[in-house]
Amino acid sequence: MSDSLTAETTKTTGYNGDEVETYVSRPAEDGKRGGVVVIHHMPGYDRSSKEIVRRFAELGYDVAMPNLYWRDAPGAAPDDAAAAGRANGGVPDERLVGDVGGAAAWLRALPTSNGKVGVIGYCSGGRQSVLAACNLDLQAAVDCYGAFVVGTPPEGFPIKITNLIDQLPNLRAPLLGLFGNEDQHPSPEQVNELEEILKSDGKTYEFHRFDDAGHAFFSVDRPAYRVAAANEGWELIEAFFNKYLGA
Amino acid sequence: MCTYATMNTDLDGSAKGPESRWFHVSHGTVYFDHPVHAMAEHTLNIDFTDPTKGPGARVAVELTAGSARELVAAIEAALASAPAEMTV
Numbered sequence: 338m339s340d341s342l343t344a345e346t347t348k349t350t351g352y353n354g355d356e357v358e359t360y361v362s363r364p365a366e367d368g369k370r371g372g373v374v375v376i377h378h379m380p381g382y383d384r385s386s387k388e389i390v391r392r393f394a395e396l397g398y399d400v401a402m403p404n405l406y407w408r409d410a411p412g413a414a415p416d417d418a419a420a421a422g423r424a425n426g427g428v429p430d431e432r433l434v435g436d437v438g439g440a441a442a443w444l445r446a447l448p449t450s451n452g453k454v455g456v457i458g459y460c461s462g463g464r465q466s467v468l469a470a471c472n473l474d475l476q477a478a479v480d481c482y483g484a485f486v487v488g489t490p491p492e493g494f495p496i497k498i499t500n501l502i503d504q505l506p507n508l509r510a511p512l513l514g515l516f517g518n519e520d521q522h523p524s525p526e527q528v529n530e531l532e533e534i535l536k537s538d539g540k541t542y543e544f545h546r547f548d549d550a551g552h553a554f555f556s557v558d559r560p561a562y563r564v565a566a567a568n569e570g571w572e573l574i575e576a577f578f579n580k581y582l583g584a
Numbered sequence: 585m586c587t588y589a590t591m592n593t594d595l596d597g598s599a600k601g602p603e604s605r606w607f608h609v610s611h612g613t614v615y616f617d618h619p620v621h622a623m624a625e626h627t628l629n630i631d632f633t634d635p636t637k638g639p640g641a642r643v644a645v646e647l648t649a650g651s652a653r654e655l656v657a658a659i660e661a662a663l664a665s666a667p668a669e670m671t672v
Contacts, residue, residue, distance in 0.1 A: 379588075380618055410639035416620045420631045421639040423590050424613045460618070461588070490588065498588050552625065553618070560623050 341365035342394040344387070349443040351403055352435025358404040358411070359440055360387050362394035369451040371476070371582030372444030374437050375402040376458030376465045378553075381419035382406065385558055389459075396575055398582065399447055401440040405433065427498070430468055437469040453582045455510070457574065458483065460553060464501065470512065471504040477581035479513045479574055482552050484522035487530045505534050511541040513577040515570045517550035517563070545573055590615045599632045599643040607641050610634050619646035628652035 344362040351357035360382065364370070373393045377386040382404040393400040405428045410418035422428065441454040455477035458466035463483020470478035480486065486501050512535065516528045523531070528546065535542045550566035553559055557567070591614040599609045609632045619627040627646040634641045647655060663671050 378618075380620055413639035416644070417639040417642055419620075420613065420633070420642055420644065421635075423615065424592060424611070424631070424633070424635070427588060427590075485588075559618075559625070561625050 339364065339366050340395055342391065344391050344394070349401060349403060349436075349439045351439035352432040355408065357436055357439065358382075358407045359443070360390055360402045360404070361443075362391045362400045363447075363449070364394055364397055364399070368449065370449055371398050371451055371578065372441065372447070372454040373398045373400045373578065373582070374440045374444070374454060374456045374469070374475075375400060376433075376437065376456065376462035376469070377402055377405065378458075378460040378462050379419065379423075381415035381422075383415040383419075385556065388557075392571075393457075393578075396578070398578065399444050399449060401444055403436040403440045405436060408432075428465075430465075430499075433465050434469055434472045437465070438473050441473060441475065451582075453477075455479070455578055455582050457481065459555060460484075467501055467508070467512065468504065470510040471501065471507040475510045477513070477578060478508075478510045479515070479577065481515050481555060481570070482517060482520055482523065486523065486527075487534065488523065488527045502534065505540075506538055508535070508538075508540050511543070511577075511581055513573065514542065514544040515573065516544070516546050517552060517554050517566065518546050518548050519551035522552065543573075543577065545570070589617075595632065601632075601643045602640055607634055607637060609643075610636070616649070620644075622646040622648070624648055 342364050347361050348356045349359040375390050390400045390402045406418040406422035409425050410421040444454050453476040456466045456469050456475050457479035459481040463480040464486050466478050466480050467486050490498050532544050547566035550563040553561040554563040554566045556562050593612045595609050595612045597609050598606050600606050611633045613631040616628050630645050632643040
């Protein structure tokens with residue numbers, strides 16, 4: 338497999354028919370392959386998230402990452418856009434589903450598509466990855482330490498965010514969950530609670546818990562980065578996507 | 585984690601922002617969450633903004649929880665040190 342790839346900014350048609358800025362990366366070689374939608378973390382459509390997009394292309398997938406703050410601040414710097422999105426109340430769940438669905442449709446329309454699309458998200462995007470997999474036709478989903486898939490947000494949260502317990506029966510894609518045992522959001526108890534729900538609902542899932550790792554252990558530019566957990570996590574993601582998104 | 589919690593407040597003042605230009609500040613956003621730049625997992629973040637001038641009209645600070653509390657105390661102390669009639 339070649340490691341040649343292209344990366345660029347384009348537009349995909351998201352929620353409500355809106356044209357949404359989307360960062361895409363694709364392997365240079367021909368041949369049928371799966372697609373991956375990357376959901377960026379709350380700090381935005383930033384350089385580190387774009388590096389993740391290119392890594393999945395290097396792994397052999399067509400990849401798309403919609404800018405979830407495009408409507409809040411088109412053309413702004415990623416940190417300014419994230420701040421504007423936050424001041425506007427955050428990303429509504431229905432908008433997230435529409436934007437991920439639009440990116441998935443864009444991937445499936447590519448001549449290289451094998452029809453299979455997975456989704457992965459980090460931090461707030463972990464919850465949104467599960468949300469997308471409960472509402473869209475996806476073949477694999479990865480939740481990297483998403484808070485509030487289960488559990489109740491503290492009283493008085495100014496941003497209305499709900500857990501996904503009532504939506505989990507609709508989960509229609511195999512779910513890979515990667516969690517740090519030192520994380521409190523989600524806590525190890527909440528990870529166990531989520532696993533119990535998936536088990537009792539007969540869902541296909543695979544959970545991995547890492548010692549000496551807390552929240553955001555994949556973040557290479559943050560103090561939370563944990564090399565061992567991140568390296569193993571990447572291998573697990575690679576195997577999971579190969580299993581469910583391969584030709 | 586992403587705390588999601590955000591406090592919005594109206595402000596009236598000025599800030600020195602992008603390209604070292606002063607601009608009128610009409611809005612503040614305060615939240616405790618992941619920083620963009622500070623080397624801490626979570627920080628108290630404040631955005632001083634003028635939404636009418638676009639998302640780039642922003643002065644952002646990211647403070648550790650301890651230093652944010654010291655800032656609150658310093659602000660209160662500075663206000664208290666001035667004659668009351670000046671700070672109405």
